[in-house]
Amino acid sequence: MKERIPAGLRELLAQATADGHLPWRRLLKAGDWLLLLAAAALVAASFPLLWRGGVADRAIVKRDGQLVTELALNIPRKYEVIGAIGTTVIEVQPGRARVLSDPGPRQYCVQQGWLTRANAVAICAPNHVTLQLAGRSGQNGAYDTLNY
Amino acid sequence: MTRSIIELPVTADDYRIARYAAAAIALTVAEAALPSPLPGIKPGLANIIVLVVLARYGWKDAAWVSLLRVVAGSLVIGQFLAPGFFLALAGALCSLAVLALAQHLPPRFFGPVSASVLAAFAHIGGQIALARVWLVPHDGVFYLLPLFATAALVFGTINGLVAARLLAAAVATPATPPSVKAAL
Incomplete structure (x- = not known):
């Protein structure tokens, strides 16, 4: 060459x-x-x-898969859910929500911190409690969860 | 052991395509060393070579250079038959399809930059389509579309400008007709 x-x-x-x-x-x-x-x-x-993942406007709290409550994400508040092994505290602030405390041994759902997007979810498995955000559009209902 | 020599007839066109492909492969390898913020976002410098070949020697040569670049380039960087290879191949095929159409744009109004940007968009289109169908069967991949599209626009423009600059020089140095002057 x-x-x-x-x-x-x-x-x-x-x-x-x-x-x-x-x-x-x-x-x-x-x-x-x-x-x-x-x-x-x-x-x-x-x-x-x-x-498009969407702005969340409400937090859905479930225990054993059953709806416990829906919290609007516009007023700050705390909500207590009594689960299988104790009390899980959910904290809501405008536009976001988190699990403030949980009796679970590994604290995964607490360490997840603030959830901000629609369909984001924090699962406190030992206490059988889940916190999920939902957006206005119902079109993402096909998915169990989306992670970012 | 008997030494047997098998000679394959090699034309001047083959040499020329091989050399351009080698230049494109070299750029692919150099580019593989660059860190990328997101898989799939790359400058695609080898496409400058494809654009130059397209303008000077036509679509068929450009297709050869582009596809040789994808296959041999992936062999060199150890990506052959890995997902990245198929994504690159899908991108290259879509770009070539678009370039086949784009080369008929009136040259008075459209230069290499248009071809480059169109090809870049086709490239990400092909990649995302394959990724959606095969690698990430979820509409979530489309959330990344704006990022890929931005990269395609930016790098497509830059590559197109570089190709246009090289081809502006070609006006001064007229293209050697492929078969007349053996590119040796």
Whole structure:
């Protein structure tokens, strides 16, 4: 093999180097600008998809799979659920909810911290209590849980 | 042991495609060393080569370079037949399909940047479609679409500009007709 870079490409590189500075705007034609604008608009329009996971507006508390209560996420409050081995305390603040304390030995649901998105869930298995957020749109009801 | 020599007829076109593919593979390998914030988001520098080949030698050569790049590039970085390979292949096939159409855009108004951006979008489209069907059978993958689309727009534009810059030089150095001057 005589050359490492294809002859055509080498010529182009040499020529491009020899040409010196060429304003990059001159590399774009009218159609390119239009296409770029359209593409940028589409990309911007697609961003709400990122948040389609949804804003949560209520917290659903269940014990043994049975609904205990639904708490609106607009007033801060605390709610106590008596479960299989003790009392689980749920804390609600505007737009978010968490398990404040739980009698479970490993504290997984407490350590999960604040839940903010629709369909996020914290499960306190030893106490048979779950806390799940729900959004306005019912369309995500097909999923048990979504994690972020 | 008898030395047997098998000679396959190699045309000048084969050499040229192989050399361009080698350049594209080199860029793929160099790029594999770059950290990526999200799997699938890469600059795709090898596509600069594909764009240059497309403009100078036509779609068939570009397809060869692109597909050789995917296969050989994945062999070099140890990704052959791994999920990443199939995603790259799906992306490359979709890009090539779009480029086949995009090359008919009126050259008076559309340059390599348009081709590059369209191909970049086709690339992520193909990748996400395959990922949705095969790797992550859940609509959750589409949540990432805006990020992929942004990357496609940015890198597609940059790659297109680089290709346009190289091809602007090509106006000064007219393309060597493939078969006349053997690219040796």
